Amino acid sequence: MRSHIEPIARLIGAFQKLPGVGQKTAQRYALKVVNMSDSDVQDFAQRLLDVKRQVKYCSVCGNFTDQDPCEICKTRDRSIICVVKDAKDVLSIERVRDYKGVYHVLHGVLNPMEGVGPNDIRIKELVQRVSQDEVKEVIVATNPDVEGEATAMYIAKLLKPLGVKVTRIAQGISIGSDLEYADEVTLGRALEDRKEL
Amino acid sequence: MRSHIEPIARLIGAFQKLPGVGQKTAQRYALKVVNMSDSDVQDFAQRLLDVKRQVKYCSVCGNFTDQDPCEICKTRDRSIICVVKDAKDVLSIERVRDYKGVYHVLHGVLNPMEGVGPNDIRIKELVQRVSQDEVKEVIVATNPDVEGEATAMYIAKLLKPLGVKVTRIAQGISIGSDLEYADEVTLGRALEDRKEL
Numbered sequence: 530m531r532s533h534i535e536p537i538a539r540l541i542g543a544f545q546k547l548p549g550v551g552q553k554t555a556q557r558y559a560l561k562v563v564n565m566s567d568s569d570v571q572d573f574a575q576r577l578l579d580v581k582r583q584v585k586y587c588s589v590c591g592n593f594t595d596q597d598p599c600e601i602c603k604t605r606d607r608s609i610i611c612v613v614k615d616a617k618d619v620l621s622i623e624r625v626r627d628y629k630g631v632y633h634v635l636h637g638v639l640n641p642m643e644g645v646g647p648n649d650i651r652i653k654e655l656v657q658r659v660s661q662d663e664v665k666e667v668i669v670a671t672n673p674d675v676e677g678e679a680t681a682m683y684i685a686k687l688l689k690p691l692g693v694k695v696t697r698i699a700q701g702i703s704i705g706s707d708l709e710y711a712d713e714v715t716l717g718r719a720l721e722d723r724k725e726l
Numbered sequence: 727m728r729s730h731i732e733p734i735a736r737l738i739g740a741f742q743k744l745p746g747v748g749q750k751t752a753q754r755y756a757l758k759v760v761n762m763s764d765s766d767v768q769d770f771a772q773r774l775l776d777v778k779r780q781v782k783y784c785s786v787c788g789n790f791t792d793q794d795p796c797e798i799c800k801t802r803d804r805s806i807i808c809v810v811k812d813a814k815d816v817l818s819i820e821r822v823r824d825y826k827g828v829y830h831v832l833h834g835v836l837n838p839m840e841g842v843g844p845n846d847i848r849i850k851e852l853v854q855r856v857s858q859d860e861v862k863e864v865i866v867a868t869n870p871d872v873e874g875e876a877t878a879m880y881i882a883k884l885l886k887p888l889g890v891k892v893t894r895i896a897q898g899i900s901i902g903s904d905l906e907y908a909d910e911v912t913l914g915r916a917l918e919d920r921k922e923l
Binding site for chain 1: 732734740744756757771773776
């Protein structure tokens with residue numbers, strides 16, 4: 530379903546580069562743009578360019594930022610580091626509002642099957658931070674899947690000799706969910722990690 | 727889940743103006759943009775501006791176009807007019823590849839409940855085209871829902887006295903569904919089986 534109008538066809542192509550956007554969705558977006566006001570479209574284009582021009586990686590934590598070091602690294606408790614796979618995980622944890630420490634974005638997890646080793650993600654930088662700063666605790670918040678677990682284990686083994694406490698986010702059934710729909714592995718872990726009330 | 731980085735937060739806001747895009751989807755899009763190459767982002771921004779600057783309505787059929795009259799009105803069989811609700815329906819029917827006639831985009835359908843009457847959509851322009859051009863057939867391809875049906879009936883009643891054949895796409899597509907999501911085969915059959923009103 531290609532538009533025969535070149536500018537629309539090209540915009541549909543651009544939208545399709547966004548994650549999870551296929552032909553039909555891209556087309557709906559493009560037709561919406563046609564119906565937007567001039568100023569809304571100019572604003573949209575400007576914001577795209579601004580992000581690309583102003584947003585960089587923080588040299589300390591590896592998160593996106595428009596200043597270096599980033600706002601979080603500059604203002605928060607640097608004795609607790611939360612290690613995550615990528616930048617959108619930082620946004621997820623920030624949503625909780627309880628966390629007062631800083632972050633370390635790995636930009637990936639260990640995945641030997643796809644050739645991702647320790648030198649391909651920001652593990653060296655993490656070790657450096659822990660040995661230089663006054664770090665009390667490193668919370669590993671990679672995903673609870675095979676690669677995330679392996680990465681957590683690897684990091685724990687590297688950091689423990691440095692005398693820092695390394696913790697892992699708790700795994701179990703999610704709040705508000707139904708036991709009936711929890712998978713066996715999750716439920717098994719929830720039973721195993723049971724806490725006394 | 728707001729990003730604390732202003733340029734990203736603003737881009738998330740822009741993406742949320744697209745149809746069906748909420749906070750999380752907009753955030754995924756914005757983070758993808760951060761990771762795009764400079765030239766891809768500049769290209770994206772330019773295509774947005776191009777669409778707004780170059781795409782207008784065709785003065786004949788009401789479809790989007792970058793020239794007036796549009797490519798379809800200039801090159802195709804003007805004795806058959808396919809009447810559709812809006813521009814994305816033109817793309818759907820063009821996908822079938824069998825249709826050789828021209829279009830008439832109503833920019834809406836009759837909807838008394840929401841105060842949309844005959845003067846609010848491009849019905850007057852359709853009557854004008856039929857009385858001036860050598861039109862043999864008008865195929866009404868509005869959606870098979872209450873408003874689409876009512877609009878089809880209204881158009882048939884208006885045009886028949888002018889001696890033109892008025893047909894309706896077959897109800898091969900399920901009642902209450904939307905043209906945009908119909909597959910090519912169903913839509914092709916519906917065109918083929920059109921009935922005289």
